[in-house]
Amino acid sequence: MNLKEYVREIPDFPKPGIGFKDVFGIFSNPKALKACIDQLADLVSPEEYDVIIGPEARGFLVGMPVAYLKEKPFVPVRKPGKLPGEVVSIEYELEYGTDRLEMQKDSILPGQRVLILDDLLATGGTTKAMTQMVENAGAKIVACCFVMELDFLQGRALLTDYPVQSLIHYDAE
Numbered sequence: 105m106n107l108k109e110y111v112r113e114i115p116d117f118p119k120p121g122i123g124f125k126d127v128f129g130i131f132s133n134p135k136a137l138k139a140c141i142d143q144l145a146d147l148v149s150p151e152e153y154d155v156i157i158g159p160e161a162r163g164f165l166v167g168m169p170v171a172y173l174k175e176k177p178f179v180p181v182r183k184p185g186k187l188p189g190e191v192v193s194i195e196y197e198l199e200y201g202t203d204r205l206e207m208q209k210d211s212i213l214p215g216q217r218v219l220i221l222d223d224l225l226a227t228g229g230t231t232k233a234m235t236q237m238v239e240n241a242g243a244k245i246v247a248c249c250f251v252m253e254l255d256f257l258q259g260r261a262l263l264t265d266y267p268v269q270s271l272i273h274y275d276a277e
Contacts, residue, residue: 105123105135105136107134107136107139107140107141107143107251107272108129108272109133109135109257110129110130110136111125111127111129111130111136111252111272112125112126112129113114113158113244113267114126115123116137120150122270125224125229125252125254125274127162127223127251127252128223129226130251131165132213132234132240140166140251140271141166141169142169142173142191143253143271144166144170144221144271145170145173145174145250146253147210147211147227147247147271148219148246148247148249150174150175150176152217152246152247153176153217153218153219153247154176154177154193154216154217154218155177155178155179155212155217155218155222155243156176156177156178156218156219156220156229157173157178157179157180157181157207157214157218157219157220157221157234158161158169158179158180158220158221159180159181159182159205159222159230159231159234159240160177160182160183160186161261162164162177162181162222162223162224163180163181163221163222163223164180164272165223166222166251167180167221167222170221173225175220179207179208179211179212181202181205181206181207181237182205182206182207183203183204183205183206184204184205184206184260185206186190186206187206187207188208189208189209190207190208190209190210191206191207191209191236192206192207192208192237192240193205193206194231194233194236194237194240196233196241196262197229197244200211200253203229203233205230205233205234205235205237205274207237212238212241212243213239213241213242213243213268214241214243214246215242215243215244216241216243217243217245217246218236218238218243218245218246219245219246219247220234220235220245220248220249221249221250222248222249222250223250223251223252223255224249224250224251224252224253224254224256225248225259225260225263225268225270226254226255226259227257227258227259227262228259228261228262228263229259229262230260230267231248231259231263232262232263233261235248235263235266245265245266246266246267247266247267247268247269248263248266248267248269248272249268249269249270250268250269250270251270251271252270252271252272252273252274253268253270253271253272253273253274254274255273255274255275256274256276
């Protein structure tokens with residue numbers, strides 16, 4: 105199934121000149137959603153990883169079903185103040201400032217093999233921050249997988265230490 109056919113482009117969102125790629129067209133079609141989750145689940149053999157992590161919010165929407173399908177634990181990565189208990193956090197650079205991500209302490213254990221799943225690879229900043237959190241916990245990234253990749257933003261360049269795979273590619277804005 106060609107998943108790209110289900111992605112809507114919304115012009116001038118979130119600001120003029122941006123052509124927003126809307127993954128919810130995939131999520132709202134049961135056959136496309138099933139194909140998307142099945143394809144993501146097949147990108148990396150489940151024997152290669154111990155745990156899946158995904159960032160708030162759309163990373164949850166692709167990470168959880170793959171974790172369920174492959175019978176792996178899922179660890180959410182969230183914005184500050186959203187997780188109970190002790191957390192570890194990392195601050196990272198955005199094009200217009202900084203942001204922060206958190207995950208529950210001890211949700212990733214030393215030596216674990218981690219698969220990162222998200223809906224979109226754009227500039228790579230969020231994913232790079234997650235790789236640092238995982239490595240700070242003593243674990244290893246086995247791959248970073250995405251539904252869509254905006255190749256023209258070159259986010260993959262921040263992730264050269266890891267295998268990166270995407271189901272859909274966009275070469276130009």
